[in-house]
Amino acid sequence: MADFARKSPALKAIGPPPEVDRMTTALYATAVALFLFAVWFVATSNSFVRARNKVDEAWSGVDVQLKRRHDLVPNLVETVKGYAQHERETLTAVTEARAEAVAASDPDHVAHAEAKLTSALGGIRAVAEQYPELRASESFQQLEAQLAGLENEIQAARRIYNANVQAYNTRIQIFPNSLVAGRNFEARGFFELDSPAERAVPAVAFS
Amino acid sequence: MHATRWAHFRRRMSARTVVYATLAGAGLGVAAVGAYGNALYLPGGVALVLAATAIYHWTQAGGESEREFFASLAPRLGLAYLVSGGLPPITPLLSAGNSRRCTNVMEGPLFGALGGPLCTLAHYEFRTVNEDGRQMPAVPFTVCAMEIDAALPVFHGVYLRRRPGFGLGLAVHDWLDRAPRPEPVDLESTDFEELYELLVARDQDRLVLHQLFSPSFIVWLSEHPLRPGFECKAGMLTVFIPEHEGNADHLTLFHEAAREIARRVIAAVVSARPAVTQAG
Numbered sequence: 001m002a003d004f005a006r007k008s009p010a011l012k013a014i015g016p017p018p019e020v021d022r023m024t025t026a027l028y029a030t031a032v033a034l035f036l037f038a039v040w041f042v043a044t045s046n047s048f049v050r051a052r053n054k055v056d057e058a059w060s061g062v063d064v065q066l067k068r069r070h071d072l073v074p075n076l077v078e079t080v081k082g083y084a085q086h087e088r089e090t091l092t093a094v095t096e097a098r099a100e101a102v103a104a105s106d107p108d109h110v111a112h113a114e115a116k117l118t119s120a121l122g123g124i125r126a127v128a129e130q131y132p133e134l135r136a137s138e139s140f141q142q143l144e145a146q147l148a149g150l151e152n153e154i155q156a157a158r159r160i161y162n163a164n165v166q167a168y169n170t171r172i173q174i175f176p177n178s179l180v181a182g183r184n185f186e187a188r189g190f191f192e193l194d195s196p197a198e199r200a201v202p203a204v205a206f207s
Numbered sequence: 208m209h210a211t212r213w214a215h216f217r218r219r220m221s222a223r224t225v226v227y228a229t230l231a232g233a234g235l236g237v238a239a240v241g242a243y244g245n246a247l248y249l250p251g252g253v254a255l256v257l258a259a260t261a262i263y264h265w266t267q268a269g270g271e272s273e274r275e276f277f278a279s280l281a282p283r284l285g286l287a288y289l290v291s292g293g294l295p296p297i298t299p300l301l302s303a304g305n306s307r308r309c310t311n312v313m314e315g316p317l318f319g320a321l322g323g324p325l326c327t328l329a330h331y332e333f334r335t336v337n338e339d340g341r342q343m344p345a346v347p348f349t350v351c352a353m354e355i356d357a358a359l360p361v362f363h364g365v366y367l368r369r370r371p372g373f374g375l376g377l378a379v380h381d382w383l384d385r386a387p388r389p390e391p392v393d394l395e396s397t398d399f400e401e402l403y404e405l406l407v408a409r410d411q412d413r414l415v416l417h418q419l420f421s422p423s424f425i426v427w428l429s430e431h432p433l434r435p436g437f438e439c440k441a442g443m444l445t446v447f448i449p450e451h452e453g454n455a456d457h458l459t460l461f462h463e464a465a466r467e468i469a470r471r472v473i474a475a476v477v478s479a480r481p482a483v484t485q486a487g
Contacts, residue, residue: 057395152423153422156423156425163396164396167398
């Protein structure tokens with residue numbers, strides 16, 4: 001019988017035994033699965049890079065607005081000095097806070113230093129209340145308007161940064177993305193201004 | 208927009224109109240009975256003429272109610288109602304397709320009593336004829352267009368529009384698909400990128416562009432409930448939203464959005480002017 005099978009062309013055409021066929025199919029399936037996994041891995045990794053770049057881009061946007069505020073502060077101090085020379089303490093606090101903010105580099109320090117600067121600038125506004133001539137001066141009004149506009153831009157830039165951080169963090173932390181993220185992609189911190197003035201809840205008195 | 212349609216319809220379909228329509232229908236029915244010898248033609252003729260009269264007056268009542276709505280809205284926005292008019296085909300949207308139409312046109316100074324550029328708020332639509340010569344369905348928008356001459360040397364082509372979802376939005380005609388095709392620009396906000404598509408002319412100054420798209424403007428656009436798009440080219444600013452908006456609150460909000468966008472464009476032009484003057 002075996003001899004007949006070896007010689008018969010019809011039986012040869014049926015092909016290899018079923019065990020070999022199954023093995024080939026399994027090999028192909030594994031190769032396809034590995035290929036799909038590699039494609040997913042690369043695509044996911046690239047999406048992390050894009051999201052991280054967006055976070056960095058948003059941070060540079062925050063940085064630009066903060067630098068614009070730093071550039072404005074010396075002019076503001078000089079203007080106030082012209083009218084309120086006795087407010088040395090407030091002006092020194094602003095100058096020191098600005099120097100600290102300029103020197104800060106990582107988001108945590110920047111947040112702390114900027115909150116301090118915002119608080120010190122609040123002191124200048126309080127000083128201005130006591131000097132009607134200062135409040136009436138055109139240059140002070142212009143600077144204050146510019147400062148208000150910049151603070152608005154800083155808030156907006158901060159919101160963009162925090163939204164990007166949230167999107168990035170969610171992307172790298174959800175399963176199975178976290179397997180790809182590993183240690184190469186670390187979660188970023190939010191940029192939160194820990195200013196007591198900002199956090200204070202306004203007291204409403206009902207009489 | 209059609210709040211008073213029923214009232215107009217009832218006024219138009221007065222007892223006299225109904226009597227005349229019934230008589231005309233009866234006459235038609237009698238003629239049909241005489242011709243075909245079937246008595247059913249008599250009530251059929253009456254019903255046919257009455258239905259045709261009702262449809263005609265319902266359509267007319269819709270138009271009257273629409274005109275009434277815009278005539279009462281226009282003064283609230285500081286504009287005058289012109290019924291119909293045209294928009295200069297300067298920006299890509301306003302020159303899109305093979306034919307264009309404007310209805311419910313309102314015109315006036317952008318900032319009301321404070322003046323500002325003359326703005327035209329209208330329902331706008333364009334139609335495209337495809338390669339087989341078949342006319343595609345009209346693509347409707349609500350637009351607010353204004354000329355800002357000072358923007359002419361500063362903005363060579365800035366086009367912001369909602370990102371089409373799964374190709375549905377631009378299936379009919381992509382009005383920016385023209386030579387030379389504007390370049391896409393990425394801004395820093397992930398939310399903004401998901402909502403909007405920003406394209407600019409190849410010779411557009413990127414510094415001025417980033418001055419316009421300040422963080423506060425990006426956040427404002429991302430959070431605006433109407434998601435307005437705009438185009439600024441050759442001194443013309445066109446703010447738009449898809450579909451013909453017929454809600455008074457939405458139209459007021461849209462008009463305010465157009466004002467805000469114009470204010471931002473004018474501010475960017477003013478801050479860019481020294482640089483442009485030096486370059487010139």
